[in-house]
Amino acid sequence: MSLEREFSEDKKQLTIMMSERFDFSLVQEFRSAYSNDTDTVNAIVVDLQVTEYMDSSALGMLLNMQKVLDKQVSSYKITNCRPQVLKILRIARFSKKFNIC
Amino acid sequence: MRILVVDDDSLNRFLLMHMLEQQGYTDTLEAADGITAIKLAEQFQPDLILLDVIMPGMDGYEVAKILKHEAGDIYLPIIFITGLDNESALVKCLEVGGDDFVAKPFDKVVLSAKIRAHARTRQLSRKAYEQNKQLTFYQNAIEREHQIVEHIFSNALATDEFYTDYIDHCLEPATDFNGDLFLACASPTGGFYFLIGDFTGHGLASAIGAIPVSQAFQAMSRKGLSLMEMAETINKILLSLLPDEMFFAALIVEVSCTGKHIDVWNGGMPALLLQDTNGDIVNRYESRHMALGILEVHEFESEVERSEISYGQRLIGFSDGIVELQTPSGEMLGESGFETWLVEKPGIDIKELLTKADCFLAGEERKDDVTMVIYTSQMLEPVTRVADESKLPIKITSKIPPEYMKISDPIIELVNIVTNELGLFGIHSELFTILSELYNNALEHGLLNLDSSLKQSEDGFLEYYSLREQKLASLENAFIEITIEYFPEHKKLGLQIVDSGKGFDHAKTTEVTSVENAYGRGISLVKELCESVKYSNHGNTVDVMFAL
Numbered sequence: 080m081s082l083e084r085e086f087s088e089d090k091k092q093l094t095i096m097m098s099e100r101f102d103f104s105l106v107q108e109f110r111s112a113y114s115n116d117t118d119t120v121n122a123i124v125v126d127l128q129v130t131e132y133m134d135s136s137a138l139g140m141l142l143n144m145q146k147v148l149d150k151q152v153s154s155y156k157i158t159n160c161r162p163q164v165l166k167i168l169r170i171a172r173f174s175k176k177f178n179i180c
Numbered sequence: 181m182r183i184l185v186v187d188d189d190s191l192n193r194f195l196l197m198h199m200l201e202q203q204g205y206t207d208t209l210e211a212a213d214g215i216t217a218i219k220l221a222e223q224f225q226p227d228l229i230l231l232d233v234i235m236p237g238m239d240g241y242e243v244a245k246i247l248k249h250e251a252g253d254i255y256l257p258i259i260f261i262t263g264l265d266n267e268s269a270l271v272k273c274l275e276v277g278g279d280d281f282v283a284k285p286f287d288k289v290v291l292s293a294k295i296r297a298h299a300r301t302r303q304l305s306r307k308a309y310e311q312n313k314q315l316t317f318y319q320n321a322i323e324r325e326h327q328i329v330e331h332i333f334s335n336a337l338a339t340d341e342f343y344t345d346y347i348d349h350c351l352e353p354a355t356d357f358n359g360d361l362f363l364a365c366a367s368p369t370g371g372f373y374f375l376i377g378d379f380t381g382h383g384l385a386s387a388i389g390a391i392p393v394s395q396a397f398q399a400m401s402r403k404g405l406s407l408m409e410m411a412e413t414i415n416k417i418l419l420s421l422l423p424d425e426m427f428f429a430a431l432i433v434e435v436s437c438t439g440k441h442i443d444v445w446n447g448g449m450p451a452l453l454l455q456d457t458n459g460d461i462v463n464r465y466e467s468r469h470m471a472l473g474i475l476e477v478h479e480f481e482s483e484v485e486r487s488e489i490s491y492g493q494r495l496i497g498f499s500d501g502i503v504e505l506q507t508p509s510g511e512m513l514g515e516s517g518f519e520t521w522l523v524e525k526p527g528i529d530i531k532e533l534l535t536k537a538d539c540f541l542a543g544e545e546r547k548d549d550v551t552m553v554i555y556t557s558q559m560l561e562p563v564t565r566v567a568d569e570s571k572l573p574i575k576i577t578s579k580i581p582p583e584y585m586k587i588s589d590p591i592i593e594l595v596n597i598v599t600n601e602l603g604l605f606g607i608h609s610e611l612f613t614i615l616s617e618l619y620n621n622a623l624e625h626g627l628l629n630l631d632s633s634l635k636q637s638e639d640g641f642l643e644y645y646s647l648r649e650q651k652l653a654s655l656e657n658a659f660i661e662i663t664i665e666y667f668p669e670h671k672k673l674g675l676q677i678v679d680s681g682k683g684f685d686h687a688k689t690t691e692v693t694s695v696e697n698a699y700g701r702g703i704s705l706v707k708e709l710c711e712s713v714k715y716s717n718h719g720n721t722v723d724v725m726f727a728l
Contacts, residue, residue, distance in 0.1 A: 099409075100592070102616065106645050110638070128408050128484065131609050132592065134616040135702035143638045159486060161406060162369040162436060163609030170708040171701055 084112050090119040096126040103136035113144050123152050128159035138171050181299055182207045184226040186217040188235040196230055203292045214238030221247055227302050233262045241276040248277035255305035257298035261286060337394050348530045349553040359386035360499050360549035363394055365401030368606025370437025373401045376551055377430035378499045389428060392417050402605045407432050407445045408482040415480050418473030429471040431497050439560040444485045447471050450503060450515060453496040454489060459526030461519055495555045501548035505537055508544045570602045575665040582655040591615045602666055610709050617702040618677045618722055622660050624648060626681035671728040683718030
């Protein structure tokens with residue numbers, strides 16, 4: 080299983096759907112997902128609906144994405160978290176940097 | 181064709197036997213009186229009897245009654261051969277059970293024609309009897325099989341009763357077996373799941389699929405998986421099991437531990453209704469997907485609707501059996517009719533709805549299964565997540581050689597062993613995070629001496645992981661030992677990770693860094709998730725205690 084992505088019709092919003100496991104094994108793939116053909120994007124949604132396993136490398140990857148797209152993207156959302164994953168995001172105080180819902 | 185001739189007059193017997201022989205009936209018996217006739221009939225089971233009326237001792241009328249009675253279910257033709265010619269005597273022949281009569285002296289042509297005709301009827305009767313016997317046999321066999329399947333069903337579909345406090349439901353089959361299915365199961369994260377489904381058709385064939393669905397649903401519920409994964413898995417199972425024309429419409433709902441955050445996946449079921457306390461229907465979660473068991477895995481869509489409802493609001497789910505109720509005049513209830521019932525009496529419960537349904541039917545038979553579920557949003561009692569956990573203290577140790585580190589990551593495997601074998605399903609995500617942090621620290625810093633500060637920039641981040649790969653490839657003579665000890669009495673897991681490296685400055689990695697940093701939050705995560713974290717032996721050993 081690996082991640083998938085989807086653009087809104089106006090190409091302004093990019094949704095990245097993560098797989099069951101979100102850790103450093105996806106480092107290249109995740110980077111490509113937010114950097115290839117994303118010139119028009121100003122909003123990013125990371126969908127964690129099926130993500131069960133996550134560690135700090137995933138948190139690092141999310142923050143890196145934000146750093147790199149700093150000037151271009153104004154809205155970052157993390158959606159559909161499982162309760163267990165939400166707990167990790169909360170401990171890491173990610174709600175300060177991401178809109179978690 | 182075996183024929184019994186009964187006559188006290190030996191000349192008459194001779195004439196009859198002779199005629200029979202001429203007609204080709206060679207399998208014949210003769211009796212000179214009633215008693216002998218009954219004995220012979222019992223012993224040799226003739227197919228037809230030619231019977232004299234007037235005999236000394238038992239007369240023909242009496243013999244006929246007994247023979248008919250003994251013959252049972254298969255038609256035994258009795259033809260009276262009689263010298264009597266008054267009407268009443270002939271009528272009596274038929275009344276006592278005789279099937280025909282021929283006057284003495286008998287006409288050969290007429291008698292043999294009658295014998296043939298009655299033989300045909302006897303043949304038909306025997307065939308019908310055999311078929312009946314077979315039918316009865318099949319019927320019994322099917323009944324027995326139904327009983328067995330029902331037994332399996334009641335065991336396979338038994339779910340925990342915890343939900344009765346929160347959920348009002350009914351499952352009313354139209355036949356012995358339901359095409360409808362209702363399942364509910366607690367989630368290890370404190371909430372619960374429920375599923376209402378409807379297989380195409382009803383009866384045994386449509387109920388068969390219920391077993392794998394229910395088993396998969398329970399297994400996935402216990403692991404706390406997402407609806408998306410549930411829908412995908414059930415679709416996959418049914419796709420391989422069901423014939424093409426059969427499928428399974430399903431509504432799956434997850435209620436979170438708060439009791440008011442809900443996820444809904446609806447494939448082919450009537451809309452799940454959200455009813456406000458004042459009775460208004462404020463939301464309809466319509467079917468957004470095709471039923472399960474139709475789409476190939478790659479075509480399958482599993483998006484879930486997520487929403488927050490308020491305490492006191494009610495979620496009402498049902499199968500089409502209720503909305504397709506028909507009055508004797510053919511008028512259908514419909515979704516709007518059903519909603520009217522709900523709006524008229526905002527707190528209406530399932531029992532009252534069923535009474536309404538009976539009134540509506542006005543004596544008409546129900547044609548489909550009726551399933552309804554009502555969940556009233558409320559605070560949920562915390563469901564303990566270690567309900568079925570093992571009581572046995574267990575310690576497992578895995579000493580991982582470099583060869584294994586190169587090809588795979590042991591953490592998922594260990595998490596699966598612990599959660600499945602010990603029944604600790606709810607902790608898989610947290611346990612993964614903790615073990616993953618500790619293992620990667622041991623590997624990256626303990627064995628490979630990588631420097632986390634590389635991870636400051638995006639490029640550095642990638643460089644860090646490619647360096648990790650390079651160094652790992654040439655790693656030799658090293659190990660990481662992971663020990664997991666389960667203390668059932670204290671409901672705790674002790675985890676120890678030891679590496680064979682030179683040791684590293686754990687203080688550096690435990691620094692709490694600002695939220696902007698892309699690295700250095702691993703250990704602080706572990707500290708938040710665990711009761712205690714203790715490094716020793718120059719950072720080569722770390723012990724943590726995790727409360728269940």
